[in-house]
Amino acid sequence: MKWQEFIKKSLLKPWDVAIITGLILVSFAPLVIFGLQRTAEATVTKEAILRVDGKEIKTFELSEGQETYTYTYEDEHGDYNVIEVSDGKIRIKEADCGDQICVRQGWASRNGDTRVCLPHKLVIEIQTSDGSDDGSLIY
Structure with missing residues (x-):
């Protein structure tokens, strides 16, 4: 047919x-x-925001392949935290607080990761421009 x-x-x-x-x-x-x-819109930027006692102090841009550098935050009482940024990751490398939990937390690299130093009221939070994690698929 x-x-x-x-x-x-x-x-x-x-x-x-x-x-x-x-x-x-x-x-x-x-x-x-x-x-x-x-x-x-494939260009997603990632940054880490440093806040102390709720106030934004500094923003670190995080990107793959970036050189390693450190930033030292010191408050008016002489307490300090050494923050290291390397290859799209960030961590608290050194601190003069007693418990050193913030140093032992290690590297943060994904959206929403936080590193906290409670004695110094310091928080580092990672945010991406589109709110997604690296390699995540959204359908």
Whole structure:
């Protein structure tokens, strides 16, 4: 049976096939549009925000392959924390607090990670520009 004979015997009219095919193609338009939009917004920045007693003191940009450097925060009482930034990660390298828990926490590199030194009321929080983790997939 030929295609034209099938259409004549069925309830489909000649333009119905063209309309159905067009609707199927249009249904994929959001995938194409949002896919192009994601590639245009692929640049995600990551930064660590240093806060002491709730006040923002400094912002560190975190990126892969960056050189290692340290920043020393010292308050008015002489208490200090040495913060190290390296290759998209940040940590509290040294502190003069008694418990040293902040030093033992290690590196932070993912969105939402925090490092806290309670005796000095110091908090380091990592944030990304789009709120996602590296390598996370959002559908």
